[in-house]
Structure formats: C-alpha cells, structure tokens
Amino acid sequence: MKSTKLALLFGLTALVPTLSQAGTLEDVAKKGVLSCGVSTGIPGFSAADSKGVWKGLDVDFCRAVSTAVFGDANKVKYIPLTAKERFTALQSGEIDLLSRATTWTATRDTSLGLNFAGVNYYDGQGFLVSNKLGVTSAKELDGATFCIQAGTTTELNLTDYFKSNGMEYKAVTYDTSGQTIDGFKNGRCDAVTSDASQLYGLKLKMDDPSSVTVLPEIISKEPLGPVVRQGDDAWFNVVRWSLFAVLEAEELGVSSSNATAMLKSENPGIKRLLGTSGTIGENLGLKSDWAYQIIKQVGNYKEMFDVNVGKDSPVKIDRGLNKLWNQGGLMYPMPVR
DSSP states (O other): OOHHHHHHHHHHHHHHHHHHTTTTTHHHHTTSSSSEEOOBBBBTTEEETTTEEESHHHHHHHHHHHHHSOOTTTTTEEEETTTTHHHHHHHSSSSSSEOOOOOOOOOHHHHHSSSEEEEEEOOOEEEEEGGOOSSSGGGTTTTTEEEEETTTHHHHHHHHHHHHHTTEEEEEHHHHHHHHHHHTTTTSOOOOEEEEEEEHHHTTTHHHHHHHOOOOOOOOOOEEOOOTTOOOOOHHHHHHHHHHHHHHHHHTOTTTHHHHTTTTOOHHHHHHHHHHSSSEEEEEESSSSSHHHHHTTTTOOOHHHHTTTTSSSOOOOOGGGGGGGTTTTSSOOOOOO
C-alpha cells in the first residue's frame, strides 16, 4: 500500500514541472505573437505615433517580454484599452500581458485574480492647472472642478486628499486620457488630476504647453507595473525576470551598444545575465541568451527611460524615485543568480 502511494506521489511530483510550463508561455509561443494590453494613448508610456507605430516605456516592456520569448522584439500585438477595460481583457485571456500604467494596490492584487510582476515606474498623483487659474498649490483648489479618467485610483485619492484638508470639489469623468484632456481644453473643468507622469504627457497635448502647470504636490503612491493572470507561475516568472533583467543590465553597465562585447566579459554577474554561464534561461523555459537579446534589441532600463520619458524625450521627466537603488532611487532588481 505504501509503495503504491509513494509511486503515485512521485508520479504527481514528476508532472508538476510539465503542468507549470503548460500555460500562457506555451500559448504565446504557439500563437507566434504576444498580445499586450496598452493605453489608448499616454505620451511617453504607450501611444501610437503618426505612422501608427506604438512607442513608450510600457510599450518597450511589451517588446522586452516578446524578445525573451521569441528572440524578436517585434512579435507584439498591441491592444489599446481604457482603464475600465484593462482588467477584464486580462482576466478573459484577450491579452497575455497588461503593460499600461496600472497601479499596484491591495484590492487589485487580491480580488481580481491577477498578479503584479513588479514596478517599472514609481509615480504619484498630481494636478495640472491652467496658468490663468492663478494657483501655485493644490491647497488653493477648494471648490474646483476636476477632469478625471474613470476606472482609475484617481477619484478615491482625490476624495481622501480633499476630505483630509477640509476642502470640496466636483468631478467630470471620462473614459480615456484623450477625452480627459479635451474636457480640460474645452473648459469643462478647472484642473486635471492623474498620475504625475501622465500629466506631463497630457501637457504636451495642449495647444500651448506653456499655458499650463503641474503643481508641486504629490498626494498618493502610485507604483505602476506589468500585470498577469494568477495561477500561471511560469509566465509570471518570465514577465517578472524580464523586468529585473533590464534593471540588472543598467546596474552592471550592460547596454544595447555594448551587449555583444560584454559576451566576452569575465564578470560573473554579467555572464549569468547574458547567459554565457548558468541555467537561468533554462529555468525560465527560455533560451540561454534571453536577457542578452532583450538588452541588445530593447535596451537596459536607463535607455528605455531616457528615450521614452526622460532626458532624450519630449516629456523630460526626471528619474527621481526611478533611479537605481544605489543612485538614491527605489529601483532594486532581484539578484540574477
């Protein structure tokens, strides 16, 4: 009897790796394309240019995961989603990955059947106002009307902030960020409130960006990151370690321009990252050069940040909290070893 039970136990144990690998990773590989949920248009994060080419920090993360799976950054189908649509699209399997300026909260992490794979941008809610309003602080916005995007954490944060400061406000809600800024342009509201990163992008959509100001107050914590469905650890690991790989690459000084030369490096950390030693790729169900390909084709985190939202972009957001941990920021990749 004991031998029968042991045989059954060992048989089930042997099946675990196979079952854990059968899931989104396998499905994506069979489809030959990664379905990635992005925004309907947030400059610097995910927006289509005049030629219909998607660009942005979140778009580059889609490309990074595509590279990890296929060795090709371009095997991505971008699915634009409003804030209200995004979670349903992921839950239903319409998309494989949500990479769309989404805040990691306890409620979302525990009640939607979803997992946040990490943080690719530390943000906070701020305020965009017309200079004609003549205010320099959010404390001067008592009684103001706000344009807000529906389906976000924005309204709860706004309610909490105004209540704690004994102020009142009115809200006009819209489905997309584009509609929100249009409402602001058309005088439907006195101010726009959203993640500060989005406000800098929305500012660029104004006819005269110099006519508006992002106020200094940040009223919330908004850790933004990629999201996957719960119950698929193999896919969760691929997405999570694709994020850590681009952060680790910056920390180790490996970039798209020197990645090939770094294949000859004797630095143990670089060798593990680029797959010239160790079995990390195999453990993830990927090729040994998965991270090398990400860095070579998409870049490290600094490159992704600078070109999309940082110093080399129209948005020009300071790295701030998004600097590496050893440079005064919060970005701390788990050890690639």
